[in-house]
Amino acid sequence: MSDTAPAPSATAAATAAGPARKLRFHVLRHDPHDPASVPHTDVFEIDEAAGMTLFIALNEIRETLDASLAFDFVCRAGICGSCGMVINGRPTLACRTLTKDLPTDIMLAPLPAFELIADLSVNTGKWMRGMSERLETWVHSLDEDVDLRRIEAPMDPDLADRIYELDRCIECGCCVAACGTARMREDFVGAASSSATTTACSVA
Ligand code: SF4
Numbered sequence: 001m002s003d004t005a006p007a008p009s010a011t012a013a014a015t016a017a018g019p020a021r022k023l024r025f026h027v028l029r030h031d032p033h034d035p036a037s038v039p040h041t042d043v044f045e046i047d048e049a050a051g052m053t054l055f056i057a058l059n060e061i062r063e064t065l066d067a068s069l070a071f072d073f074v075c076r077a078g079i080c081g082s083c084g085m086v087i088n089g090r091p092t093l094a095c096r097t098l099t100k101d102l103p104t105d106i107m108l109a110p111l112p113a114f115e116l117i118a119d120l121s122v123n124t125g126k127w128m129r130g131m132s133e134r135l136e137t138w139v140h141s142l143d144e145d146v147d148l149r150r151i152e153a154p155m156d157p158d159l160a161d162r163i164y165e166l167d168r169c170i171e172c173g174c175c176v177a178a179c180g181t182a183r184m185r186e187d188f189v190g191a192a193s194s195s196a197t198t199t200a201c202s203v204a
């Protein structure tokens, strides 16, 4: 193949690997803001394509089968934390989930423990903000006269290394959704808050 030959399309690649699988998405639907809404499951069937993620699949469903389906994605790269949902019983990032790693029947539900916006969309930001305000997960300065215009001091590289893993929390909410204690105790803070408080304490 020459360097200028076009890349094979997703459909062509799927055909080369054999017939595309039919995927059936069983999606828990509900709009708590609509008094007439009753929680129920809708089933959507689409053809799998090579390299298909749940982000691609859900957008195809919304574009071709049901424009009212609600879900959240922003970065599509595991960075923003907005696409957490329960995928076949497991809270996971949908943008990082390949359909080839799932069976043909895929159950999708919103993350529990968070306020439901609609269908697969939940308000993790409200929970994270409440947790952050309860625990005061920000840097508390011992200096009463803080000069907000001063140049930020460089962080010691060893300290940066030590807090690297904790600082990587993207506030997706999957750990909270997977935790039975978070469901039983409203004040339970979970792994996300451990990251936030330890990071704030380390840099204070
Ligand atoms: S600690 Fe929890 S909220 Fe943070 S990235 Fe991990 S699973 Fe998501």
Ligand code: FES
Pocket (backbone or CB within 6 Å): 072, 073, 074, 075, 076, 077, 078, 079, 080, 081, 082, 083, 084, 093, 094, 095, 096
């Ligand atoms: S869309 Fe940003 S983490 Fe999935």
